[in-house]
Amino acid sequence: MTTSGTADEPMALAAERLRTAGMRVTAPRMAVLMAVSDSGGHLDADTLRERAQRITGRLSLQATYNVLRALTDAGLVRSTQIAGHPTRYETERHDNHHHFVCRACGSIRDVECAVGAAPCMEPRLPEEYDTQEAAVTFWGLCPGCRAAAPVS
């Protein structure tokens, strides 16, 4: 099981993606990229390291941070910082979606940008400001925690 077969395909794909991005293809990078890809997103560095380790064996946390930085810079991965949580990573889909964060359990859910081309992208600011991006974070209770909450 080295060059073909079902198990190796995701890895070959990861390698291809790295190569296309002009990056060196290394085991840690493939492993982390795979971990981010098949996770459904929103995992922190330590969790990703753990998952990547299952794929590639030993992997330092520092390397995980290095790889995530490199992947983010290359546009393959998107990082999101949520107040009170460590940085989360997900596959970059270039759709500028937002996030809903449950105040009770901390779970994160993607939220499509409400009105197509982002109404939030046009702040009431003087002309001289160069607004490049709008990050919206919705806070509240997810269905599960809402049901379990004392008052509603």
Add this chain to the structure above:
Amino acid sequence: MTTSGTADEPMALAAERLRTAGMRVTAPRMAVLMAVSDSGGHLDADTLRERAQRITGRLSLQATYNVLRALTDAGLVRSTQIAGHPTRYETERHDNHHHFVCRACGSIRDVECAVGAAPCMEPRLPEEYDTQEAAVTFWGLCPGCRAAAPVS
């Protein structure tokens, strides 16, 4: 200069605000509240401590955190966490405004909620989600940094 005169008025006001909020009136609390109030907002705990110290003399960083937590819980102060920055504090104005952050210099500017009653408050989420708040952060370049930037 103990009970009247111009210099003591802000302090008397701070004491009054604390009392109204049902909080004990202490020197650290008055000092921090004053520091937050006349700063124009968006200062971090350490800077606020420094400024509060000028008013009240000795003040530990831990006390500053305690006070800020208490003031925030009491609704007198609003805290904002911006990715890559320590928590910032400003006077709570109950207007749910947002923030513009300059990627170059880190400065923060208030942004009124674009379309009145917050268009961002209505995410495309299933009914079962209880969305309580939407925090919008605009990223870009402030006028000064934009002018200094290599490409525009």
Add this chain to the structure above:
DNA sequence: TCCATAATCTTGACCGATTCAAGAAAAGGC
């Protein structure tokens, strides 16, 4: 006015997330 009590403040240790630094390993071009 003074006291008792509970809240608050000070000091100092501690923690999680992340970065810095230096040497070892390995990817990729010739």
Add this chain to the structure above:
DNA sequence: GCCTTTTCTTGAATCGGTCAAGATTATGGA
């Protein structure tokens, strides 16, 4: 297959913030 440069490993350090324990102090009642 070697050489150079990038990347990875290990270990220390930093930053923002919290925990814990004992000293102070604000406030309500005697």
